[in-house]
Amino acid sequence: MEHRIARKLACIERSATMALADRARSLKESGRKVINLAGGDPHFATPGHVVDAARGALDEGFTHYTSSRGLPDLRAAVADRLRCRSDVTRDPEHEIVITPSAKHAVFVSLMAVLDPGDEVLIPTPSWVSYGQMVRLAGAKPVSVPLCADDGFVLSRELLEARLTRKTKAIVLNSPTNPTGRVLRAPELRDVAEFSADHDLVVISDEIYEDIVFDGNRHHSPSEYPECTERTLTVSGFSKSYAMTGWRLGYVSGPQKLMQAVLKVQEHSVGEAGSFIQRGGVAALTGDQSPVLHMVEQYHHHREWAHTALRQVPGIECALPEGTFYIFPDISRLGFSDSYACAQWLIEEAGVVVTPGSAFGPGGEGHIRLSLAASTATVEAGVSQLSDVLSALD
Incomplete structure (x- = not known):
């Protein structure tokens, strides 16, 4: 066989x-x-008020299909979070899709923008699944090796060294798994200008955005004007709210890219679980x-x-x-x-x-x-x- x-x-x-x-x-x-x-x-x-919200949804029989985009109130809560955290405005009707896990959000984002033969720049060390997902999409992952001696700093020079005419996208992760680094403003500025100059899509995995220390602050590349209309921002509930088994995440971005993301969502998993999304609403709008x-x-x-x-x-x-x-x-x-x-x-x-x-x-x-x-x-x-x-x- x-x-x-x-x-x-x-x-x-x-x-x-x-x-x-x-x-x-x-x-x-x-x-x-x-x-x-x-x-x-x-x-x-998982926080009790989140469990209670999901349990309440189950008790009332809220167990059927939702829109593939996700519950309107959850999309609205995500839009509020993006506006408060990054000062980025996304239309909850057209520019946010709720996914079954942040992992799936990364996957549908890659599937939405990649064609066979495309190349994707991935600063490494990086999470183990990025490169494999790129390959599943028929594209080629291209590592941008960072150096421990300088603290794994990302620079435009390193990105330019791996650029080819086939480069289509960059995958970023900050705070970063596995190194624990938080990307600084100069690094994100380099990414923003580089991606704009070469017309690249940025897929920004921000699943650890809440877990920062010592006065460090998470910033998203979507905050930069050059990147706002070319960035797909991924996050979710697993790490911040101890909801790993719930499998709930989201992706946001400009409407044109999100239309493509929605197609992949509709023809793969369909949507995230209905009662699970109710838990997500409670997580974002309830006690922090x-x-x-x-x-x-x-x-x-x-x-x-x-x-x-x-x-x-x-x-x-x-x-x-x-x-x-x-x-x-x-x-x-x-x-x-x-x-x-x-x-x-x-x-x-x-x-x-x-x-x-x-x-x-x-x-x-x-x-x-x-x-x-x-x-x-x-x-x-x-x-x-x-x-x-x-x-x-």
Whole structure:
């Protein structure tokens, strides 16, 4: 039956983060004690008022199809959020589509703008699924490797070096998974001017927009006049509201691009779940104190983990500016590569982490630790990892 499998899937890899999550579950089911610091699933419960809204929708029988664009009141809430956060005005009737997850929002955005043979610039290290989604759309991902030595700074010079006549789009993520960086104004200005000069679409994944520290502030490329009419902005509810299992996100952008996004949505998943969208309305319009509490906890986790990891001989570790990840450099510890280090840590420390190589060029020599677990889990996992690494000769 091999000849019946689509040839394009030959170059598609499994999601490294999902594969590691499966590995952690398998080890636990076999009786092995492991601590999973590989996943990006907040340990917090979804806020009660969000659950209540979805439960109320179920109780009233609100379980049928909605518009493929999403519930009008949820689109209006998203428009309010965009206006308040980024001073960007999007028409909720025509310029916002609610999706089943931010991940799907990225996918429909890429499908809407890419043709076979197009190229997409992706600053790396970057989330594991961007490149694979580009390939599924029949296009070619082109990595723009960033350097740990200068803090993974993005510049126009780096983008120009990878530009070809086939370049169609740029995928951005800030705050950034896996490095924890928040893009600065000069970097976003470079992106805005570069994309305008070369008539490129910008797909901006802003799923971690609420999780920033130390006075850093998230900015969207859509805030820049050169980018407003060429940016598709993606975000969602999983990280800020601990709604990973709900699968709810959205994409916004100029009407012409959003018409194409809507076509992909209509002919794939159709729409996000009706009662789930009611929960999304409650999340955006209700009490925001649970979000602040989660961010405060993540701040504590990154401070504690950063201090502990920097005490390990040979490890270099930047303090994350956002997200709930930390990305230590383990290249001086003697492992052949980051995958070998990750495998060794499972066996020797009982800790599951993600190898930096999973995030593309620029990621090798690092491992990613997720700090989204409970405080007890984060401290136990980082302590066990630090102990075994400190014992290396």
